[in-house]
Amino acid sequence: MRSSRFLIGFLLVALVIAGGLSHFASPEPDGLDSVTLNGCTVTETAEGEQLDGTCIAQNAGEHQLAGGPLADYAVDGRDGTTGLAGVIGVLVTVLVAGLVFWALSRTRGRGVRSGGG
Amino acid sequence: MHVAMHMSDGLVNAPTALGFGLVAILGLTVAAYQARADLGERTAPMAGLVTAFVFAVQMINFPILPGASGHLLGGALVAILVGPWVGSLCIAIVLVVQALLFADGGLTALGTNIVNMAFVGVFAGYAVARAMRPLARRSRAGLLTTSFVAALVNTVAAALAFVVEYAIGGAGGAGLGTVFALMVGLHVLIGIGEGVITAATVGAVAAARPDLVYLLREPARMVGTTSEGVAP
Numbered sequence: 182m183r184s185s186r187f188l189i190g191f192l193l194v195a196l197v198i199a200g201g202l203s204h205f206a207s208p209e210p211d212g213l214d215s216v217t218l219n220g221c222t223v224t225e226t227a228e229g230e231q232l233d234g235t236c237i238a239q240n241a242g243e244h245q246l247a248g249g250p251l252a253d254y255a256v257d258g259r260d261g262t263t264g265l266a267g268v269i270g271v272l273v274t275v276l277v278a279g280l281v282f283w284a285l286s287r288t289r290g291r292g293v294r295s296g297g298g
Numbered sequence: 299m300h301v302a303m304h305m306s307d308g309l310v311n312a313p314t315a316l317g318f319g320l321v322a323i324l325g326l327t328v329a330a331y332q333a334r335a336d337l338g339e340r341t342a343p344m345a346g347l348v349t350a351f352v353f354a355v356q357m358i359n360f361p362i363l364p365g366a367s368g369h370l371l372g373g374a375l376v377a378i379l380v381g382p383w384v385g386s387l388c389i390a391i392v393l394v395v396q397a398l399l400f401a402d403g404g405l406t407a408l409g410t411n412i413v414n415m416a417f418v419g420v421f422a423g424y425a426v427a428r429a430m431r432p433l434a435r436r437s438r439a440g441l442l443t444t445s446f447v448a449a450l451v452n453t454v455a456a457a458l459a460f461v462v463e464y465a466i467g468g469a470g471g472a473g474l475g476t477v478f479a480l481m482v483g484l485h486v487l488i489g490i491g492e493g494v495i496t497a498a499t500v501g502a503v504a505a506a507r508p509d510l511v512y513l514l515r516e517p518a519r520m521v522g523t524t525s526e527g528v529a530p
Contacts, residue, residue, distance in 0.1 A: 182506045184340055190506075191347045199354035207359040207367035211303055212484040213460065215366040219480060220472060237477070240469035241306035244401040252401035253302070254357065266400070267357050273399060274353040278391045279346035282384070285330060286337035 192275060199267030203254075206263075217241065303356060303369055304393065304411045305460070307404030314467025319409030325417050326390055332383035336512070344510050345380045349388040351499070352376060353395065360491050368488030371415050371456055374423025374448035375496045379503060381512040382424040389416035414459040423452030427513055434513055441504055441514070442497040449496035453489035457481040 210218055221236035232239050246252060251269065256262035307315075337345065352372035359367035372392070376385030390412050396402040403411045426448040427434065434444035461478050468474070504511050 184343075184507075187507050187510070188343055188347055191344075191351060191503075195347070195351045195354040198351075199357055203354075203357040206357060206369075207361045209359065209361060209365055209367040211359055212362070212366065212368050212457065212481070212488050213305065214302060215484060216472075216477060216480045217306075217309060219476070235471055237309060237464075237469065237471035238306075239471055240308045242308040242404065244306065245405055246398065246401045249399065249401055251399050254400050254402070263357075267354065270357075270395065270400065271350045271354050274392060274395050275346050275350035277395060278349035278388065279343065281387065281391060282333075282337055282342040282345040285334050285387075286339075286342040288334060 192271075195271045195275075196268055199271045200264040203263050203267045214238070302402050303359075304396065304403030305407040305414075307406045309404075309407065309469055310410060310463050311467040311469060312406070314463060315406045315409060317409075317466075318413050318463060319406070322390075322409040322412040322417075325386065325413070329383045329386040329390075333381075333387055336381045336384050340510065341380065341384070345384045345388060348376055348379050348385075349391050352388060353392045355495060355499075356392065356396075362484065362487040362491065366484060368484070368491055370492050370495050371419050371453055373415060373419030373421075373452035373456065374427060374445065374492075375499055377420050377424035377452075378427050378445055378448065378496070378500050378513045379511060382420055385420045385424070386416045389420060410460070410463050414456045414463075418459040419452040419456035422455030423448040426451045431513060438501065438504070442501050444513070445497040445500040446493035449493040450486070450489035453485050453492045454482060457485035 217237040218232070219236055221232040221234040221238060224231040224233065244252070250257055251266050252258065254263050254266045254270075256265050256269075310318075352370070352375065355370045356372065357369070359369045362368045372389055373385070376388045379385070380388065393403055393408065393411050393416065397405055397408050397411075427444055430440075430444040430447065433440040435441075458481070461474070461481050464477050465474055468477070500511065504514065508514050
């Protein structure tokens with residue numbers, strides 16, 4: 182398979198996963214969250230989650246960027262926008278990573294004269 | 299819905315967070331230096347896409363027990379596809395994007411998250427994959443088995459790294475023994491899911507473009523590979 186076709190296919194798969202499949206992701210806490218919440222009961226309140234009991238998560242601070250436009254994988258905190266947030270995330274990630282790796286690959290030959298400098 | 303996948307601020311004390319932040323910066327500097335040898339015309343774009351792919355798949359929490367889920371960390375996946383140094387940078391970029399854009403993973407916890415997933419997870423997975431490389435090159439089943447085992451070990455190793463950080467400077471709220479037992483138990487289960495996703499992904503890339511799989515390439519500096527053929 183040609184490189185460009187393979188890479189575009191790879192990107193499309195990532196976009197479908199983040200944009201579509203993310204809708205079906207489990208809302209339950211992940212492994213680390215489960216451990217930090219162990220010992221507490223979680224109650225959803227208007228101000229957020231209320232933790233009763235004793236658990237590690239009680240020490241967790243609110244994220245400094247919790248008010249950001251894509252916080253918690255939603256656009257402006259709206260329900261049903263996880264897929265859109267995911268698509269934006271994939272595009273931003275591929276852009277940032279592409280730039281970082283392109284820049285690093287450019288510095289590879291440093292110290293070795295290559296024509297055209 | 300509350301979606302968070304990584305360590306928040308405050309789970310370990312400030313000196314511990316700072317210390318691991320410095321370790322992360324040192325590690326990233328070394329990784330950036332080492333990664334240059336593995337980044338070429340074909341592999342640099344591949345590394346960018348692998349990073350975006352890990353971001354996407356990390357969003358997919360799969361159920362493991364009633365009330366608990368897991369998601370890919372991606373350490374073994376990136377190590378097998380783009381090598382450990384480039385792979386560490388891939389995971390670190392994902393973690394930075396998640397922390398800055400999606401408020402997932404605390405800013406002061408970024409050092410611990412990078413150490414756990416971008417270094418401990420990636421290199422644990424790579425060590426396993428490297429040890430199993432003869433098997434991985436022998437057949438497709440060997441490659442899938444290697445990917446599965448490397449991914450399982452990567453997940454548990456990253457979980458253990460959190461336990462170490464908690465032991466060093468944990469904020470409290472649970473005993474160390476409990477944290478150890480729960481982290482390992484849950485992450486063995488998550489590691490099985492990570493193994494399946496990693497094997498499926500590596501298998502798909504190897505079927506289409508085996509030359510883009512780092513583990514299957516023949517780095518010139520490796521020894522003991524004189525006349526062995528590459529499995530078709």
